Amino acid sequence: MVSMRLDKFLKVSRLIKRRTLAKEIADQGRISVNGLQAKASSNVKVGDELSVRFGQKIMRVKIERLLETTKKEEASGLYSVLSEERVQEEAE
Numbered sequence: 001m002v003s004m005r006l007d008k009f010l011k012v013s014r015l016i017k018r019r020t021l022a023k024e025i026a027d028q029g030r031i032s033v034n035g036l037q038a039k040a041s042s043n044v045k046v047g048d049e050l051s052v053r054f055g056q057k058i059m060r061v062k063i064e065r066l067l068e069t070t071k072k073e074e075a076s077g078l079y080s081v082l083s084e085e086r087v088q089e090e091a092e
């Protein structure tokens with residue numbers, strides 16, 4: 001089965017623009033794969049579900065395809081969005 005590093009998939013799919021940023025977000029514990037907290041070096045494969053937290057938003061996507069490189073127009077075809085929800089910050 002073909003797999004790819006999580007940080008590379010996030011960059012190629014354009015979910016996150018830069019691989020270094022994808023690594024930082026993963027290192028902060030803001031990304032999970034199939035419900036488990038993931039590192040930048042985690043391998044992902046077709047069918048995996050990612051949950052990424054961007055500030056006030058959590059985006060859940062399912063990986064549809066893995067490609068080494070992709071054009072901007074094709075990037076969104078690598079995943080399908082399952083949900084996007086706003087997160088309420090916990091009051092101090």
